[in-house]
Amino acid sequence: xxxxxxxxxxxxxxxxxxxxxxxxxxxxxxxxxxxxxxxxxxxxxxxxxxxxxxxxxxxxxxxxxxxxxxxxxxxxxxxxxxxxxxxxxxxxxxxxxxxxxxxxxxxxxxxxxxxxxxxxxxxxxxxxxxxxxxxxxxxxxxxxxxxxxxxxxxxxxxxxxxxxxxxxxxxxxxxxxxxxxxxxxxxxxxxxxxxxxxxxxxxxxxxxxxxxxxxxxxxxxxxxxxxxxxxxxxxxxxxxxxxxxxxxxxxxxxxxxx
Amino acid sequence: xxxxxxxxxxxxxxxxxxxxxxxxxxxxxxxxxxxxxxxxxxxxxxxxxxxxxxxxxxxxxxxxxxxxxxxxxxxxxxxxxxxxxxxxxxxxxxxxxxxxxxxxxxxxxxxxxxxxxxxxxxxxxxxxxxxxxxxxxxxxxxxxxxxxxxxxxxxxxxxxxxxxxxxxxxxxxxxxxxxxxxxxxxxxxxxxxxxxxxxxxxxxxxxxxxxxxxxxxxxxxxxxxxxxxxxxxxxxxxxxxxxxxxxxxxxxxxxxxxxxxxxxxxxxxxxxxxxxxxxxxxxxxxxxxxxxxxxxxxxxxxxxxxxxxxxxxxxxxxxx
Numbered sequence: 001x002x003x004x005x006x007x008x009x010x011x012x013x014x015x016x017x018x019x020x021x022x023x024x025x026x027x028x029x030x031x032x033x034x035x036x037x038x039x040x041x042x043x044x045x046x047x048x049x050x051x052x053x054x055x056x057x058x059x060x061x062x063x064x065x066x067x068x069x070x071x072x073x074x075x076x077x078x079x080x081x082x083x084x085x086x087x088x089x090x091x092x093x094x095x096x097x098x099x100x101x102x103x104x105x106x107x108x109x110x111x112x113x114x115x116x117x118x119x120x121x122x123x124x125x126x127x128x129x130x131x132x133x134x135x136x137x138x139x140x141x142x143x144x145x146x147x148x149x150x151x152x153x154x155x156x157x158x159x160x161x162x163x164x165x166x167x168x169x170x171x172x173x174x175x176x177x178x179x180x181x182x183x184x185x186x187x188x189x190x191x192x193x194x195x196x197x198x199x200x201x202x203x204x205x206x207x208x209x210x211x212x213x214x215x216x217x218x219x220x221x222x223x224x225x226x227x228x229x230x231x232x233x234x235x236x237x238x239x240x241x242x243x244x245x246x247x248x249x250x251x252x253x254x255x256x257x258x
Numbered sequence: 259x260x261x262x263x264x265x266x267x268x269x270x271x272x273x274x275x276x277x278x279x280x281x282x283x284x285x286x287x288x289x290x291x292x293x294x295x296x297x298x299x300x301x302x303x304x305x306x307x308x309x310x311x312x313x314x315x316x317x318x319x320x321x322x323x324x325x326x327x328x329x330x331x332x333x334x335x336x337x338x339x340x341x342x343x344x345x346x347x348x349x350x351x352x353x354x355x356x357x358x359x360x361x362x363x364x365x366x367x368x369x370x371x372x373x374x375x376x377x378x379x380x381x382x383x384x385x386x387x388x389x390x391x392x393x394x395x396x397x398x399x400x401x402x403x404x405x406x407x408x409x410x411x412x413x414x415x416x417x418x419x420x421x422x423x424x425x426x427x428x429x430x431x432x433x434x435x436x437x438x439x440x441x442x443x444x445x446x447x448x449x450x451x452x453x454x455x456x457x458x459x460x461x462x463x464x465x466x467x468x469x470x471x472x473x474x475x476x477x478x479x480x481x482x483x484x485x486x487x488x489x490x491x492x493x494x495x496x497x498x499x500x501x502x503x504x505x506x507x508x509x510x511x512x513x514x515x516x517x518x519x520x521x522x523x524x525x526x527x528x529x530x531x532x533x534x535x536x537x538x539x540x541x542x543x544x545x546x547x548x549x550x551x552x553x554x555x556x557x558x559x560x561x562x563x564x565x566x567x568x569x570x571x572x573x574x575x576x577x578x
Contacts, residue, residue, distance in 0.1 A: 004372070006341075006367070006368060006370050011367065014368055015364060017364065018353065018356060018363075018364035021355075021356060021360060022355055022356065026355070088353065091350065091351065091354060092347065092349060092350050093352065093353055095317065095351055096347055097351075097368070099345035100340060100345075100365070100369065101340045101341055101368055102368050103336070103337075
């Protein structure tokens with residue numbers, strides 16, 4: 001008789017595998033997650049050509065590449081995952097998973113894995129495409145770019161769980177991610193680098209969740225981020241992630257409201 | 259396995275559950291389930307059965323009182339309890355776009371000591387549906403898939419929340435047989451149902467819940483025995499109630515007359531029936547539509563529900 005005992009890794013793998021199958025069967029999510037982040041960087045590129053980038057020491061590539069990473073995190077990870085969490089809750093899947101050996105964090109983590117890996121793969125494709133098409137040099141501080149990307153993936157998954165906490169239905173899951181999408185696109189240096197904004201506005205925008213990700217990825221290529229600035233950005237990303245985890249522990253809803 | 263016959267696998271004391279809006283769904287209940295026993299929580303919709311079972315499953319923390327499953331708190335000591343329990347929720351909980359086989363494989367990966375998926379699907383008669391998406395299953399097939407998943411880990415304790423709701427007569431019979439076989443194999447089963455015959459058929463002991471409290475507990479026979487038996491017949495043409503032998507002498511506690519139909523209630527069924535039939539024989543009359551029956555669980559259930567809503571009874575304890 002088999003007496004295999006499950007481990008957190010084996011349980012999450014099993015759940016992630018099922019979620020990957022579901023992701024492949026969810027056409028709407030796939031289109032939004034895979035297509036949008038491929039198209040949006042093109043509009044950033046045409047916008048970048050209008051800007052006076054040279055004055056602040058930036059190239060179009062240094063604007064488009066971090067923006068592409070940001071779009072991927074926002075669409076392929078954050079908003080796709082809000083939908084996954086909400087639909088699984090409405091289907092009572094989360095409740096059923098909680099009757100078993102999976103811990104709460106494993107349920108959220110395992111469900112997030114396919115979206116996170118999709119986002120990661122998409123970022124790598126986009127980064128390669130940007131580097132080749134925009135004729136960019138090799139990154140001067142690749143560790144910062146890696147750090148930015150990884151912290152962004154974790155933070156977006158955690159923020160998706162927060163958004164799902166106050167999203168009641170699959171329909172409203174189309175709307176509730178909008179505020180963060182908008183704020184990030186406008187204020188996190190994706191369309192317009194913070195360097196081109198008035199100082200006071202820029203210092204507020206630095207505190208937005210996606211800004212440190214964009215900053216670190218851009219700094220990874222340009223190499224003009226000081227250690228102090230890098231740590232500051234990293235601290236902001238970690239703070240948002242911890243805040244999200246705290247909110248999820250307190251507020252996440254595992255069952256539909258009656 | 260070495261098992262102490264009298265070990266209490268589930269112990270519930272003073273258990274309360276209060277929902278966000280202040281509604282008290284479970285109002286201080288006590289019961290215990292011994293190893294290898296099938297225990298039924300019986301009650302109408304809204305009696306608090308599911309609210310209670312969810313506390314036993316460890317899905318929520320109680321507002322008051324204590325739950326122990328296999329000696330542990332199922333909410334705070336999740337890791338100690340979950341590998342040894344199987345749960346069938348009242349409804350669904352499966353992604354609609356996965357097939358039956360994919361659902362079972364996903365769950366098997368989350369269960370320690372899982373049996374082969376095909377084996378449990380065959381156990382509930384779903385092996386032919388392995389490639390079908392969950393959204394295309396009938397309500398009854400979904401219930402059976404849920405049961406299959408609950409059985410994947412060969413649990414010591416099985417929680418079944420309305421396991422046969424939505425099943426046809428044959429499916430219900432199959433589920434009953436399966437639960438019977440599990441009991442024979444030593445599994446402890448706690449089930450909820452609003453089907454009285456289900457509780458009567460399956461349960462070693464049961465508790466009748468009403469408005470968040472337990473109104474009666476005991477074996478089905480003990481709970482039933484507390485209710486009087488009934489004799490019903492039509493008075494023969496030309497006879498009146500007064501022509502019968504004195505009812506008190508027959509052991510009849512209560513009677514009603516509706517047109518020519520007489521209903522007697524008695525706790526001494528044999529004495530009352532014999533007296534009545536001897537009288538009819540002696541008078542040379544036929545008692546049309548004669549119906550003599552012991553109390554059923556249904557009458558006990560309705561009687562308890564009526565008493566409880568009138569607020570007249572403390573919990574009845576029939577347990578030996």
